[in-house]
Amino acid sequence: MKTLKLTLSTLLVAIVFSCQETTSEEKVVSEPVTEIQNDIEKVEPPHWWIGFKNQNLQLLVKHPNIGKATPKMSYQGVSIIKVHKADSPNYLFLDLEISETAKAGQFNIKFQHEDGSELIQTYELKSREKPAEDYVGFDSSDAIYLITPDRFANANPQNDSVEGLLQQGIDRTDNYARHGGDIQGITKYLDYIEDLGFTAVWPSPVLINDMPNGSYHGYAMTDFYRVDPRFGTLDDYRNLADDLRSRNMKLIMDQVANHCGLEHWWMKDLPFKDWVNYQDLYEENIDNWDWKVTKTSNHRRTTNQDPYASQIDHREMSDGWFVSSMPDLNQRNPFMANYIIQNSIWWVETLGLGGIRQDTYPYPDKTFMSQWAGAIMTEYPNFSIVGEEWSYNPLLIGYWQEGHENKDQYDSNLKSTMDFAMQKHIVDALNEEESWDKGLVKMYEGLANDFAYTSPKDIMAFLDNHDKSRVFTEFNGDVANTKMALSYLLMLPRIPQIYYGTEILMDDFDNPGDHGLIRTDFPGGWEGDTINAFTGEGLSDAQKEMKSFLKKILNYRKTSEAIHNGKTMHFAPQDGVYVLARFIENETIVHVINKNETPIEIDLNYYEEIGLKGKTLKNVITGNTMVWDESLKLNKKGSVILTTKL
Missing domain, CATH: 2.60.40.1180 (Golgi alpha-mannosidase II)
Known part of the structure; x- marks a missing residue:
C-alpha cells in the first residue's frame, strides 16, 4: 500500500515536470536578502517548508503581464526547474526543486522584463515545527464535536462586519444571514467541549467566503489561503489549534477540493481555458449563464462506480457546478491539481492539523482525489482524512475506503468515509413499530453490513450534521429515542461525530431540514442571551439531563479500550x-x-x-x-x- 501511495502522490508531479530542463551541478551561491520585497500581486503558496518527501513545489504567480517576465533566483539547494506560461498573460507557474541540502531562510525571486524593468518577490522556506510522524489523525478513540462557527459563539463582536466585503453586518433573525460567531468563540469554550468528553473539534470552513449572500456557511471559498476576517485571523486559527493540542485534542479542517465561490479572485481572470469545468458556458454567457451552468450538474454520484454509466451522465456529475454560485474546479488541469494538493499540505503544516474532512468527496475527478489523498498520507503516514459520501448504500461507502477490493481496481487512499447508511438505520429502527422486518432489526442489520467494509472502525458515524435535520427532530421530540440513538452511536466500532447543540436537544421543528434552522445559534454564545447552555442557565430539566447523560458516556468512552x-x-x-x-x-x-x-x-x-x-x-x-x-x-x-x- 505504501508503494501505491507513493506512486499516486508523485504522479501529478510527473505530469507537470515531464518536460523538466536539466540543471548544472555547479554550486549555487545564495544572494542575501537585505529587506523583504513584495512587488508581486500574489504568490501561492505564500511560503513553504523544507524536509518534505516530495521535493517539488509549484508556485502560482499572479501579476499584470507577468507572463512576459523571466524569473531568476539564487538560493542554495533550491532551483527553478521549469517556467510555465498560462493562457492568461497575468500568470506564471514556477516549478521549484527543494533539495535535501536546502536550509530554512528567505530568498528573492526576480522577474525581469525585456525593457529592463524588474519586480522582486521575497519567498520564505521554513523549518517544520514537528516530524511528519507526529501528525496523528483522528481514530476510533476520538469523539468529534462538529461546529458551524458562525452559529456557535461570538467572542469578538468587533469583526462582525468588515469593510470592503460584499455581505455586511449580522442579522440573527435571518437564518441565512451572518450571525457573528467566530474562531475565538470556539476557543473561548474549549473547556466546555473538553468537559463534555469530546477529543476533537471539526469546525465547518472558516476560510473567506466574500459572497454577496449566504457567506456564513463557509463552503463557497473565495481565497484558499485566507481566513475570513469575520471569523478572525490566521493567528486566531492557530491559537485554536494550539489550545486544542495542549489539551491532547485535535483540530479537523473542513476542506473543499470540488468547487470555489463564484467571487473567488481568479474568476475575474482565469489562468487557463480549462481552470474550471464548463468554463466556456461561464465566459461566453457571462450575463445570462446561471441556468445553463446549474443544468450541467445531475448529482448522480453513482456514475463513479456504475459500469453501465453513460459518458454524458458521468461528465455532468463530475464536471457540473455544484450550484450556480460554486464553480466546479477542473482537477484534470495539472496546475489546478498541484494547487489543491499543496494547499491542503500548507494547512496541515500551518495548523498542525489532526485531520481533514473533505467536502463533497465523490464530485471531483476521482483519479485526482486518490492522488490528493495519497500525496497527503505519504507525507503524513499517521494522519486521517474523512470524505463526505452522502449515500445510504453501504456499497458506495465501502468503495471509497482505502484498501477496498473494487472491481475497477480503484484505491482511494482515503482512510475514512462517512456512514450515512448507519444514520438512517438508527433513525428508522427507533421510529418504527417493532415487527420481524422493522424496528430494531434495521439497526442490527445495519451493523451486520460491516462485513462489506475494509475497516469499519475507521468509518465516521453520526446522527445529525450541518446538512441534515437535527436528531431530536428526526425522533419527533422523543427524548428516550434520542438517548438510545446517541448511546448506541458511541458504543459502535466507529469514529463518532456529534453536532453542536445535540447535547441540549436543539431542534428544527419549525421547518425540518431547513439548513439555516439546522444551524441555529447555540444559546449563551451571544451577550444578552437569556439561555446559556455553557453554564446551564435557563435550560429545561430535559436539556440538563440530556447533557449529563451524554457527558457520562463520552467521558467513559475516552478511556475505554473495549x-x-x-x-x-x-x-x-x-x-x-x-x-x-x-x-x-x-x-x-x-x-x-x-x-x-x-x-x-x-x-x-x-x-x-x-x-x-x-x-x-x-x-x-x-x-x-x-x-x-x-x-x-x-x-x-x-x-x-x-x-x-x-
Whole structure:
C-alpha cells in the first residue's frame, strides 16, 4: 500500500515536470536578502517548508503581464526547474526543486522584463515545527464535536462586519444571514467541549467566503489561503489549534477540493481555458449563464462506480457546478491539481492539523482525489482524512475506503468515509413499530453490513450534521429515542461525530431540514442571551439531563479500550430489546436498547457468550452495580450501559 501511495502522490508531479530542463551541478551561491520585497500581486503558496518527501513545489504567480517576465533566483539547494506560461498573460507557474541540502531562510525571486524593468518577490522556506510522524489523525478513540462557527459563539463582536466585503453586518433573525460567531468563540469554550468528553473539534470552513449572500456557511471559498476576517485571523486559527493540542485534542479542517465561490479572485481572470469545468458556458454567457451552468450538474454520484454509466451522465456529475454560485474546479488541469494538493499540505503544516474532512468527496475527478489523498498520507503516514459520501448504500461507502477490493481496481487512499447508511438505520429502527422486518432489526442489520467494509472502525458515524435535520427532530421530540440513538452511536466500532447543540436537544421543528434552522445559534454564545447552555442557565430539566447523560458516556468512552479497539458481538433483537457488547482483555461493556414502554425482564442466559456469568457490572449512567445472573429487569424504555470497569 505504501508503494501505491507513493506512486499516486508523485504522479501529478510527473505530469507537470515531464518536460523538466536539466540543471548544472555547479554550486549555487545564495544572494542575501537585505529587506523583504513584495512587488508581486500574489504568490501561492505564500511560503513553504523544507524536509518534505516530495521535493517539488509549484508556485502560482499572479501579476499584470507577468507572463512576459523571466524569473531568476539564487538560493542554495533550491532551483527553478521549469517556467510555465498560462493562457492568461497575468500568470506564471514556477516549478521549484527543494533539495535535501536546502536550509530554512528567505530568498528573492526576480522577474525581469525585456525593457529592463524588474519586480522582486521575497519567498520564505521554513523549518517544520514537528516530524511528519507526529501528525496523528483522528481514530476510533476520538469523539468529534462538529461546529458551524458562525452559529456557535461570538467572542469578538468587533469583526462582525468588515469593510470592503460584499455581505455586511449580522442579522440573527435571518437564518441565512451572518450571525457573528467566530474562531475565538470556539476557543473561548474549549473547556466546555473538553468537559463534555469530546477529543476533537471539526469546525465547518472558516476560510473567506466574500459572497454577496449566504457567506456564513463557509463552503463557497473565495481565497484558499485566507481566513475570513469575520471569523478572525490566521493567528486566531492557530491559537485554536494550539489550545486544542495542549489539551491532547485535535483540530479537523473542513476542506473543499470540488468547487470555489463564484467571487473567488481568479474568476475575474482565469489562468487557463480549462481552470474550471464548463468554463466556456461561464465566459461566453457571462450575463445570462446561471441556468445553463446549474443544468450541467445531475448529482448522480453513482456514475463513479456504475459500469453501465453513460459518458454524458458521468461528465455532468463530475464536471457540473455544484450550484450556480460554486464553480466546479477542473482537477484534470495539472496546475489546478498541484494547487489543491499543496494547499491542503500548507494547512496541515500551518495548523498542525489532526485531520481533514473533505467536502463533497465523490464530485471531483476521482483519479485526482486518490492522488490528493495519497500525496497527503505519504507525507503524513499517521494522519486521517474523512470524505463526505452522502449515500445510504453501504456499497458506495465501502468503495471509497482505502484498501477496498473494487472491481475497477480503484484505491482511494482515503482512510475514512462517512456512514450515512448507519444514520438512517438508527433513525428508522427507533421510529418504527417493532415487527420481524422493522424496528430494531434495521439497526442490527445495519451493523451486520460491516462485513462489506475494509475497516469499519475507521468509518465516521453520526446522527445529525450541518446538512441534515437535527436528531431530536428526526425522533419527533422523543427524548428516550434520542438517548438510545446517541448511546448506541458511541458504543459502535466507529469514529463518532456529534453536532453542536445535540447535547441540549436543539431542534428544527419549525421547518425540518431547513439548513439555516439546522444551524441555529447555540444559546449563551451571544451577550444578552437569556439561555446559556455553557453554564446551564435557563435550560429545561430535559436539556440538563440530556447533557449529563451524554457527558457520562463520552467521558467513559475516552478511556475505554473495549470501545476503541475491542471486538464486537450483538444479538438479534427480541421482544423490543437489542443487546450489543464490546470487549477486550480486561474490559467488557454491554449496551441494551429497550423499546418497551412497560417493564420487561430479559433472560441473561441467552447472552452467555459474552462471558459475564456471576460478574459484577456498573451502570455507566447511574453508577449502580449489579451481578450478571439469571435475568435483568428493564423498567422503562431507554438504554442501559453496563461495564466491568468498576
